Amino acid sequence: MIIQKNNGKVVAPQATMKEKFKMVAKTMVSLEEVLADELRELGAENVTVGARAVEFEGDMRLLYRANYCCRTALAILKPFAEFDADDDQQLYDQVYRIRWEKLLDIDATFMIDSTVSGEIFTHSYYAALKTKDAIVDRFRRNFGKRPSIDTEQPDYKINLHIRDNHVTLLMNASGDSLHKRGYRQGVGIAPINEVLAAGLLKLAGWCSPQNSESSVQNFYDPMCGSGTMLIEAAMMANCIPAQYYRGNRFSFMRWKEFNLGEWKSVKAEEDRKIGSLDFEGEIWGNDIDERVIEQCERNLEYTKLHKDVMLHIGDFAEQDPPQGRTLIVTNPPYGERIKVEDLNALYTQLGDTFKQRYGEQCDVWLITSDFEAMKHIGLRPSAKIPVQNGALDCRFLHFQLYQGSKKAKYQQED
Numbered sequence: 001m002i003i004q005k006n007n008g009k010v011v012a013p014q015a016t017m018k019e020k021f022k023m024v025a026k027t028m029v030s031l032e033e034v035l036a037d038e039l040r041e042l043g044a045e046n047v048t049v050g051a052r053a054v055e056f057e058g059d060m061r062l063l064y065r066a067n068y069c070c071r072t073a074l075a076i077l078k079p080f081a082e083f084d085a086d087d088d089q090q091l092y093d094q095v096y097r098i099r100w101e102k103l104l105d106i107d108a109t110f111m112i113d114s115t116v117s118g119e120i121f122t123h124s125y126y127a128a129l130k131t132k133d134a135i136v137d138r139f140r141r142n143f144g145k146r147p148s149i150d151t152e153q154p155d156y157k158i159n160l161h162i163r164d165n166h167v168t169l170l171m172n173a174s175g176d177s178l179h180k181r182g183y184r185q186g187v188g189i190a191p192i193n194e195v196l197a198a199g200l201l202k203l204a205g206w207c208s209p210q211n212s213e214s215s216v217q218n219f220y221d222p223m224c225g226s227g228t229m230l231i232e233a234a235m236m237a238n239c240i241p242a243q244y245y246r247g248n249r250f251s252f253m254r255w256k257e258f259n260l261g262e263w264k265s266v267k268a269e270e271d272r273k274i275g276s277l278d279f280e281g282e283i284w285g286n287d288i289d290e291r292v293i294e295q296c297e298r299n300l301e302y303t304k305l306h307k308d309v310m311l312h313i314g315d316f317a318e319q320d321p322p323q324g325r326t327l328i329v330t331n332p333p334y335g336e337r338i339k340v341e342d343l344n345a346l347y348t349q350l351g352d353t354f355k356q357r358y359g360e361q362c363d364v365w366l367i368t369s370d371f372e373a374m375k376h377i378g379l380r381p382s383a384k385i386p387v388q389n390g391a392l393d394c395r396f397l398h399f400q401l402y403q404g405s406k407k408a409k410y411q412q413e414d
Contacts, residue, residue, distance in 0.1 A: 018059050019059060019060075020045070020057050020058060020059050021057065021058075021059075021078065021079075022055060022056075022057055022078075022079055023055070023056055023057070023058065023062075023063060023066070023076060023077065023078055023079075023173075024053055024054070024055050024056075024076075024077040024078075024079065024170060025039060025053065025054045025055075025056065025066065025070065025073045025075070025076050025077075026052060026053050026073065026074045026075045026076075026077065027052055027053065027054065027072050027073055027074055027195070027199075028052060028072075028074070028193075028195060028196055028199060028387065028388055029052060029386060029387055029388045030199075030203070030385050030386055030387050030396075031072045031195070031196075031199040031202075031203075031387075032049045032050065032051070032052065032053070032054055033049060034072050034199055034202045034203060035054050035070065035072040035073055035199075036049050036054045036056075038069070038070050038071065038072060038073070039054060039056050039066060039070065042058075042062060042065050042066060042069060042070070043058060043062055043065075044056035044057065044058050044062060044066070045057045045058060060257070060259065060262065061262055061265075061266055063076060063078065063173055063252060064252065064262065064263050064266045064267075065266050065270065067173055067174055067178065067243065067250050067252065068241050068242070068243050068266065068267060068270055069241045069242055069243075069270055070178065070242060071195070071198035071199075071202070071232070071235075071236070071242040072195055072198055072199045072202065073174075073178050073195070074174075074177050074178055074179060074195055075172055075173075075174040075177060075178060076172075076173045076174050076178075077159055077170040077171065077172055077173065078170060078171045078173055079168055079169070079170045080103070080169060080170065080171055081095075081098055081167075081168070081169040082166075082167065082168050082169070083167055084165050084166055084167065085120075085162075085165055085167050086120060086165050087120065088121075088126075088127075088130050091121070091127065091130050091131065091134075091162075091167060092130050092131075092133065092134045093134075094167065095130070095131050095134035095135065095169075096134040096135075096137060096138050098138075098169075100135050100138055100139065101138075101139070101142065101143075102256070103156075103171070103255075103256065104135075104147055104155075104156055105147070105155070105254075105256070106139060106143055106145060106146070106147060107147070108147050108148075108155040108156060108254065109147060109148045109149065109150035109153075109154045109155045109156070110135075110147055110148075110149065110150070110154050110155060110156040110157070110158060111149060111150060111151050111154040111156075111157055111158070112128040112131050112132055112158045112159075112160055113128070113157060113158070113159050113160070113172075114127050114128035114131070114159075114160040114161075114162070115159075115160070115161050115162070116161075116162040116163075117162070117163050117164070118162070118163055118164035118165070119164070120162075120164060120165050121162045127160060127162060128160055131158075131160050131169075132149065135147070155251070155254045156171065156172075156251065156254065157171070157172035157175060157251055158170070158171060158172070159171075159172055171251075171255070172251055173250065173251055173252040173255075174250060174251060174252075175249060175250055175251035176249060177195075178195065178242070178243065179193050179194045179195040179196075180194075180246070181194050181242065181243065181245055181246055182243070182245040182246035182247060182249075183231060183245040183299055183302055183303045184226075184299060185295075185298040185299050185301075185302045191225060191226055191228055192225075192228050192229065192331045192367075192389065193228075193389065193390070194228055194232060196387065196388075196389060197228045197229050197232045197331075198232045198236070198242070199387075200229075200329055200365065200367060200387070200396055201229070201232055201233055201236065201329060203365075203385060203396060204327055204329050204363070204365045204398070205327065205363075206219060206233055206236060206327055206329070207233075207236040207237055207277065207279075217280070217281040217282075217324050217325045217326070218281045218282045218283065218284075218322055218323075218324055218325065218326040218327070219233045219237075219281065219282075219283045219284075219326065219327050219328075219329070220283075220284055220285070220286075220322050220326050220327070220328045220362075221233075221284075221285045221286070221328070221329060221330050221331075222285075222286045222316035222319065222328065222330050223286070223287060223288075223316060223330045223331065223332050223333075224285030224286060224287050224292075224293075224296060224311070224330075225287060225289075225292050225295075225296070225331070226292050226295040226296050226299060227285060227295070227296035227299050227300060227309070229285075229329055229330070229331065230283060230284075230285045230296070230300070230309050231299060231300065231303055231305060231309075233283055233329075234283050234303075234305045234308045234309055235303075235305070237277060237279040237281070237283065237308070238274060238275055238277065238279065238305070238308065239273045239274050239275060239276050239277050240274055241267075241270045241271065241274075244271070244274075245302075245303060281324075282310065283308060283309045283310070284309060284310035284311065284312065284322075285309065285310075285311050285312070286311070286312040286313070286314065286316050286319055287313065288313070288314060288315050288316070290313050293311055293313050296311060297311065316353065317349055317352075317353045317357075321357045321358045321359075321362070322358075322361070322362060323361075324361060325361050325363075326361060326362050326363070327362075327363050327365075328358075328362055328363065328364045328365065329365045329366070330365075330366050330367075331366070331367050331389075332346065332347070332350065332366060332368060333346065343370060343373045344372070344373050344376045345376075346373070347368075347370075347373040347374060347376040347377050348376045348377070348378065350366070350377055351376065351377035351378035351379050352378065354377075354379065354399065354401055355378065355379065355401070358401050359401060359402070360401055360402050362401050363398075363400070363401075364398070364399040364400075364401060365396060365397065365398050365399070366396075366397055366399075367387065367389065367394050367395070367396045367397070368394060368395060368397070369389065369392040369393060369394040369395075371395070374395065374397065377397075377399075379399045379401075380399075381397040381398055381399055382398050382399065382400050383396075383397070383398035384396070384397055384398075385397075385398075
């Protein structure tokens with residue numbers, strides 16, 4: 001909630017369960033529209049797409065629901081203070097005036113994550129330090145003691161955002177990043193981020209309304225690693241909420257305004273939807289490395305999805321191609337963390353296998369950061385979507401397969 005000014009004092013009122021307020025959901029490059037659609041499906045209003053963020057409005061139940069259900073959100077933030085500051089002292093004074101005792105417990109821990117831009121505030125660490133000083137000074141003056149700083153596992157995560165002279169303070173409702181689903185029991189050398197995996201699946205159309213008529217029946221990841229893509233696909237197919245395996249590890253549960261009954265109600269509503277999609281397709285994965293397949297099996301057993309996903313070990317080029325309409329989404333090695341003797345040859349093999357053994361029933365998507373190697377696939381992508389995998393600038397490529405020559409395909413269509 002945005003603060004209000006009352007007789008020269010800045011106050012931060014708490015929201016009631018039904019009162020609507022602004023929120024911000026953080027996400028990754030090119031997943032903004034996907035996240036916006038997710039939020040609308042959950043009941044968000046006045047949804048506005050920004051750069052790696054989506055603003056929206058809703059009540060506290062929506063804040064709980066968005067944290068529990070959104071597959072492509074990294075964090076849900078609640079703005080609670082907004083003001084202008086033309087220098088460090090004004091920043092300190094305005095932060096000091098906020099009634100922090102209404103927001104934070106004196107025995108709690110907190111941290112400040114700051115982002116600054118413009119010519120007035122040029123050092124994010126210093127802006128965070130001034131904000132911290134103002135908070136602890138207010139507690140010391142009023143109570144003789146103060147909350148402690150914890151940069152690892154704080155009770156409260158406060159986001160400080162400054163653009164030019166405009167300051168916004170937001171409370172992170174999620175705590176740990178929402179990509180930490182809680183189901184990883186074993187990981188390979190280069191596991192894909194869970195939020196990115198879910199976003200790629202949604203960009204590719206997996207379990208989307210337009211595919212409800214069984215236009216895509218099955219899912220296959222020929223280089224599945226420890227199984228992140230498979231698990232995210234299976235969770236979508238079974239309508240399992242994104243944070244089902246996370247447990248009760250959300251920062252909003254430590255807020256003074258947290259309502260345990262409403263949280264249990266929201267969670268129960270979403271859990272009742274599990275299995276409601278009536279998915280009848282198959283999900284299967286393959287990897288040449290037996291060790292990562294064992295890790296994948298552990299992750300699947302932990303999620304109790306081991307009966308929903310079939311696994312194979314071996315060279316994908318030697319595996320039988322999928323039968324029936326199948327969506328293929330995979331994250332092949334880029335040569336960054338997984339070293340491949342000849343990356344160009346691997347990508348050539350990928351393209352040759354798709355061209356020679358897979359047909360129109362397969363819809364192929366892959367992500368890569370090696371722009372040179374991707375030229376060796378030998379197929380012209382129908383889409384190149386820029387995405388970020390960690391610090392790597394990547395492309396999410398779509399290949400529409402067909403039988404025979406391209407010329408023959410177009411002649412048939414005519």
